[in-house]
Amino acid sequence: MDIKSYIRDVPDFPKKGIVFKDITPLLKEPKAFRHVIQLLGDRYKNHKLDAVVAMESRGFIFGGALATHLGISFIPVRKPGKLPWKTICETYELEYGTDTLEIHEDSIGRGANVLVLDDVLATGGTAAATIRLVERAGGKVTEACFLMHLTFLNGQQKLKSTPFYSIIQY
Ligand code: AMP
Numbered sequence: 001m002d003i004k005s006y007i008r009d010v011p012d013f014p015k016k017g018i019v020f021k022d023i024t025p026l027l028k029e030p031k032a033f034r035h036v037i038q039l040l041g042d043r044y045k046n047h048k049l050d051a052v053v054a055m056e057s058r059g060f061i062f063g064g065a066l067a068t069h070l071g072i073s074f075i076p077v078r079k080p081g082k083l084p085w086k087t088i089c090e091t092y093e094l095e096y097g098t099d100t101l102e103i104h105e106d107s108i109g110r111g112a113n114v115l116v117l118d119d120v121l122a123t124g125g126t127a128a129a130t131i132r133l134v135e136r137a138g139g140k141v142t143e144a145c146f147l148m149h150l151t152f153l154n155g156q157q158k159l160k161s162t163p164f165y166s167i168i169q170y
Contacts, residue, residue, distance in 0.1 A: 124155025
């Protein structure tokens with residue numbers, strides 16, 4: 001299946017110069033969405049994972065489906081002030097300014113094997129901050145996984161030694 005044919009390029013969204021990779025055509029087509037989850041399920045079924053950690057908000061869509069498919073935990077990483085319990089937070093640099101992500105401090109069992117999952121690896125700041133959150137919460141990141149990798153932004157450099165995988169590359 002040609003997954004790229006279900007990704008819509010939206011130029012100048014959310015701001016000028018960004019080509020937004022819109023996943024809604026893929027989510028609308030059940031065969032394509034299921035194909036992605038099955039592909040990831042096949043890849044990770046023997047990885048002895050305990051949890052999928054995914055970032056707000058598009059990561060939740062794939063992360064929830066994959067965690068259920070694999071029969072393992074789903075753990076959300078969210079923007080500040082959204083999680084109701086005690087949190088650990090990580091702040092990371094953006095092109096202009098900073099951003100912060102949070103995880104519940106008791107969400108990950110000590111030594112748990114975790115898959116970090118998001119829709120897009122762009123500059124890598126979001127994924128790198130999430131990896132740090134998982135490690136500070138006591139988990140081990142087995143791999144960071146993305147539906148799409150925007151290779152020209154070199155985000156993989158920020159992941160340092162964490163193995164990463166993407167289904168499609170641009
Ligand atoms: P980054 O921290 O730069 O790797 O950005 C990753 C986050 O921003 C992911 O959660 C993506 O959902 C989102 N993102 C970045 N660039 C794009 C893009 N071109 N199209 C869609 N989402 C993007």
